[in-house]
Amino acid sequence: MIGELFLNGHHAPRRGPHPQRPQRGLAASVAALATVTLLALALALAPALTRADMPSSLTVVGTSDVSDSGLMQNLIQPMFSAAYPQFTFKYTGTASGTAISNAETGAGGPSVLIVHAATLENQFVAGGFSDEPFGRAIFINDFVLAGPSGSDPAGVTANGAHDVVQAFAGIATAGNNGGGSPQDEFVSRGGTPGTTTQEHKIWAQVAALPSPPAGVLLCAVSAANGGGDTPIAAGNGVTASGQPCPNGGALPTGSALPKWYVVTGLTQGPNVVAANACAGYPSSACYVFTDRGTYDYLASGSDGGVSIPNLRIVTRDDSATAPGGADELINYFHAYIIKPTVAGETVNLTAAQDFVNFLTSPTLQSKLKTYLASTSDPGGPPFVADASPIITASGIPAGVLAGKTVTVTGTVTNAEPGYPVLTGKTVSVDEVVGGLPVAVGSGTTGASGNYTITYTPPASGQYQVSTGLITQIENSTLNPPFGDLLSPASTAPTATAVHGVVSVTRATGERGGVTVAGAVGPVAPDGHDQVVLSVRRQGAAGYRKIGAAHLVAGQGVYAVNGNLAAGRWRLRVTLSDPGQLEQANSRIVTVTVPTAKQSHSVRFTRITDRSRC
Numbered sequence: 092m093i094g095e096l097f098l099n100g101h102h103a104p105r106r107g108p109h110p111q112r113p114q115r116g117l118a119a120s121v122a123a124l125a126t127v128t129l130l131a132l133a134l135a136l137a138p139a140l141t142r143a144d145m146p147s148s149l150t151v152v153g154t155s156d157v158s159d160s161g162l163m164q165n166l167i168q169p170m171f172s173a174a175y176p177q178f179t180f181k182y183t184g185t186a187s188g189t190a191i192s193n194a195e196t197g198a199g200g201p202s203v204l205i206v207h208a209a210t211l212e213n214q215f216v217a218g219g220f221s222d223e224p225f226g227r228a229i230f231i232n233d234f235v236l237a238g239p240s241g242s243d244p245a246g247v248t249a250n251g252a253h254d255v256v257q258a259f260a261g262i263a264t265a266g267n268n269g270g271g272s273p274q275d276e277f278v279s280r281g282g283t284p285g286t287t288t289q290e291h292k293i294w295a296q297v298a299a300l301p302s303p304p305a306g307v308l309l310c311a312v313s314a315a316n317g318g319g320d321t322p323i324a325a326g327n328g329v330t331a332s333g334q335p336c337p338n339g340g341a342l343p344t345g346s347a348l349p350k351w352y353v354v355t356g357l358t359q360g361p362n363v364v365a366a367n368a369c370a371g372y373p374s375s376a377c378y379v380f381t382d383r384g385t386y387d388y389l390a391s392g393s394d395g396g397v398s399i400p401n402l403r404i405v406t407r408d409d410s411a412t413a414p415g416g417a418d419e420l421i422n423y424f425h426a427y428i429i430k431p432t433v434a435g436e437t438v439n440l441t442a443a444q445d446f447v448n449f450l451t452s453p454t455l456q457s458k459l460k461t462y463l464a465s466t467s468d469p470g471g472p473p474f475v476a477d478a479s480p481i482i483t484a485s486g487i488p489a490g491v492l493a494g495k496t497v498t499v500t501g502t503v504t505n506a507e508p509g510y511p512v513l514t515g516k517t518v519s520v521d522e523v524v525g526g527l528p529v530a531v532g533s534g535t536t537g538a539s540g541n542y543t544i545t546y547t548p549p550a551s552g553q554y555q556v557s558t559g560l561i562t563q564i565e566n567s568t569l570n571p572p573f574g575d576l577l578s579p580a581s582t583a584p585t586a587t588a589v590h591g592v593v594s595v596t597r598a599t600g601e602r603g604g605v606t607v608a609g610a611v612g613p614v615a616p617d618g619h620d621q622v623v624l625s626v627r628r629q630g631a632a633g634y635r636k637i638g639a640a641h642l643v644a645g646q647g648v649y650a651v652n653g654n655l656a657a658g659r660w661r662l663r664v665t666l667s668d669p670g671q672l673e674q675a676n677s678r679i680v681t682v683t684v685p686t687a688k689q690s691h692s693v694r695f696t697r698i699t700d701r702s703r704c
Contacts, residue, residue, distance in 0.1 A: 143200040144439035149178045149446060152193050153205030154285055156232075157424070158184035159360030160384030161393060162474060166462050171449050178442045184358060188283025188317070191215050194429045197436030202443040204427040205229070207285035209566060210292075210317040212425060213573040220432060222440070224562055225574040226425030228507055229450045230459055232473045234289055234420040235386055236406035237366065237399075238378045244274040245378065247405040254413040255420060256296045258406040262378050263297065263304040263322065266351025273351035275376040278366040281342065281354030283317050289422070290380050291319025296414045298332040307349075308332055313340025314570070322352040353377075359385045360394070367399040382422050383407070384463070384473040391466045407470065418509025423477075425575055426450050451478035451578040477506040479580035480513055484556040487520075490588040491548055493613045493672060498545045503536050503558060505577070510565045513577075516558060518542045523553040523584050549616070550671045553584035591675040593622060593649075593666035600660075600684040605637075606652040609677065611666050615642035620668045624651045629659040629681070657686040 144150050157163045163182050172180055183190075183199055187206040194204040195218065204226075206212060216225055236258050238247055245251075245265040251258030259277075266273040280287050291312050298309040298320050309320040309332040323329050323336060323343045336343060348354060350373055355362050359381060366379035367389075379402070392398040409419040428443040449455055456476035464472045486499040499520055503513045516536045521528035531554075532546025548554065561577040592612035599606045607624055620642040625634035638653030651664070664677040 143197070143435070143437040144202045144442065146439060146441070147177065147179055149180050149203070149439055149442035150183070150199060150201045151181070151203040151205060151446065152183045152185070152190045152199055152201040153203075153426075154187045154190060154207050154424070155184035155358035155360065156207060156285070156382045156385060156422075157205060158182060159358060160232075160382070160388045160463075160473070162384060162462060165393075166458060167450070167455065170455060170458070171446060174449060175442070175445055178439075178445075186280070186282050186284035186358065187211060187288070194427070195220050195432070197431065197433045200437075202429055202438040202440070203446050204429055205424060206427075207422055207424045208283070208288045208317060209423065209573040210288050210314070210319075210569060211283060211285075212427075213566075213569050213571050214315070215427070216574075217571040220427075220430055222428035222430040222438070222443070223576060225576050226427040227447050227451055228478050228575045228577055229424050229426050229447075230456075230474050231424065231477050231507060232382050232384045232422045232475065233407065233470070234286065234380060234422050235383045235404045236378060236380050237363065237386060237402040238405040239369075239376045240401050240403045242376055243405065244374075244376045247378070251406050253406070253408055253410040255293055255406050255409055256300065256414040259293050260297050260300060260304050263307045263351070266349065266374070267304065267306050268351075273349075273374045275378060276351055276353050276369065276372045276374045277322075278353050278355060278362065278369075278372075278377050278379045280359070280362045281356055283342075284359070285422070286359060286380060286382060288317035288319065291317060291321050293319075293380075293415065293419070294322065295320040300414070303332060310334055310336035310343070311340060312336055312342060316340060316342060322349050323347055324349045360389060363389055363399060363402070364397065367401045369401065377402075378405070382473075383468070383470060387463050387466045387468050387473050390468075391463065393463075404468075416509075421507075421509050423507060423510075453479075479506065479578045480504055480558060480561065481506050482518075482556055482558065482580050482582050484582045487554050487556075487585040488548075488587055489585075490590060490673075493589050493591045494547065496545050496547050498543060499532075499556060500541070500543050501556060501582075502540045503542065503580075504540055505563070507565070507575075511563070512538070513540045513561065513563065514538055516540075516561050518544065519557055519559075520544050520546050521555050521557050521581070522549065523555060528555065528557055528581070548587050548589050549613075551587065551589045551673055554587050555581045555584045557581035588673045589671075591620075591666045591668065591672035593664050593675050593677045595664055595677045595680050598662060598680045598682045600655075600682040602657075602685055602687050604652055604654045605660070605662065605682055605684060606650065607662065607664060607680075608648070608650040609664060610648050611642065612647070614645050614647040615668070616644065616671060617668070618642070618644040619671065620646075620666065622649045622651055623665045623667070624653050624662060625665065626653070626655060626660045626662040629661055634663065655684050657684045659683050 187208040193199050245261040247258045262277050265275045294309050308323050310323045310329045312319050327347045328337045355365050363381050366377040369377035389399045411417040426447045429438050431438050459474045459476045460472050481504040484501040505513050519530040519533040522531050532544045534542045534544040536542045558580050564572050564574040566573040595609040597608045622640050624638040625636050627634045638651045640651040666675045
């Protein structure tokens with residue numbers, strides 16, 4: 092089933108006609124090159140499809156970006172299989188639209204879906220196919236436009252290096268060329284991959300330019316197919332840009348495509364390979380819109396030796412002044428646990444939950460920055476962790492008196508750039524007890540994601556600021572709105588020493604000893620508190636213990652005594668509760684133990700001299 096993973100990626104719209112096979116004489120050598128390049132990977136990741144997962148298997152269907160970039164087979168799959176050897180794992184990489192359709196129908200028996208197409212994901216969720224309220228944010232990379240390594244007939248480098256809308260407009264202008272032979276080709280995957288839905292969004296912005304490319308027609312794609320605009324040849328019922336594409340907004344195919352716009356029907360990697368070969372097209376200059384993970388992987392030759400020397404990145408990192416803004420080229424990925432909705436369809440819910448929790452875990456998220464980090468791309472590693480928000484915290488003290496309040500401030504920032512501020516989200520201060528967080532205070536984030544939490548540390552220990560699972564609407568302009576789930580996050584634990592308080596309210600010296608009474612703070616929390624009475628003679632060095640008393644839970648006062656010889660003594664009381672409070676000493680008190688009084692007695696002598704009576 093190699094085609095299911097890479098090569099037979101006819102990216103059917105979720106609703107609408109199936110897109111055409113590769114157009115304009117895509118050379119057999121290119122297809123063969125793509126086949127050879129990815130054959131080993133396909134065999135490794137796509138065993139024969141089954142109807143449903145069993146308790147011992149986990150099937151994941153999703154975008155080819157994560158497999159054509161090598162991320163799945165080189166990082167995610169080995170780590171997951173090592174952590175969860177009880178599951179036989181397989182990943183089927185295809186177009187996002189096709190993957191979503193398979194998840195909805197149960198085709199191939201998947202339990203998890205990984206995609207990057209918000210305008211299709213919102214429909215998947217609204218249709219009741221997600222087991223959770225939304226998909227889990229897992230990571231981002233960025234879209235890039237690659238073009239010829241030599242000539243640049245569209246002038247992209249000069250005019251659109253950081254403006255993808257202008258770059259698309261330049262390609263369309265050069266490609267249209269007054270209706271003659273195109274000077275360049277735009278090599279598109281077609282259909283409804285996440286990359287193509289983003290491409291359609293950009294074409295819609297091209298149509299909205301004050302001076303759109305002359306002679307270029309762009310028709311409106313239906314919302315069911317992801318929305319946006321796409322190029323269409325004249326004479327197909329569209330007379331002005333912005334009009335609906337024929338057949339209810341279906342994607343143009345065959346002769347309805349302009350000469351300069353090629354649809355391959357391939358998955359991400361082979362589509363880039365086809366643009367690199369640029370063979371069999373009217374023009375010898377090909378541009379391709381792709382994700383940087385796939386581009387970097389192919390450019391590095393890490394996929395088994397096939398490289399793309401005829402391409403270079405010509406547009407990346409849109410500027411803030413570009414029509415789409417600085418976040419236009421961010422590529423957001425999400426993972427969904429599939430809810431069975433078709434008779435006979437089953438999902439390995441245990442394995443699916445384990446997998447999405449693994450994807451969002453600090454263990455996997457921290458490894459993303461190492462993947463393809465050694466490539467020469469100045470943009471750095473292409474995949475960036477974004478599963479959890481970023482938390483800052485200031486004010487957790489190193490030490491505090493028992494019973495005193497502490498105020499912590501900070502911010503909670505959405506790690507998905509370009510998405511809304513995390514407002515009104517619950518934040519807590521936790522004491523980490525036995526490795527588990529126990530909330531001791533909470534608050535909510537304000538308009539800027541800021542928070543203030545006042546709490547009283549109950550004991551010495553490790554404290555952190557954390558968030559739970561966050562539900563967030565990321566794009567309210569879509570219908571239905573697009574949202575996602577942000578995984579729990581926490582700051583690094585900080586040690587806080589809570590110091591107890593013990594006071595002496597009365598110290599009385601009596602013959603043979605001393606009695607001391609006072610109060611402790613806080614009240615004994617667990618019955619393990621102990622007060623110890625220690626003394627030293629006035630002018631001497633070193634204290635010695637002469638008495639102790641245990642406090643029951645809730646006790647806030649104490650009395651303790653000890654035997655003591657007569658004299659003038661300095662004494663102190665120490666409060667201790669191991670594991671709960673730091674040891675506390677009272678003030679030094681001076682007391683005098685009186686000397687014992689001498690007894691007085693009368694001695695009687697018997698008189699026997701009767702003569703004296």
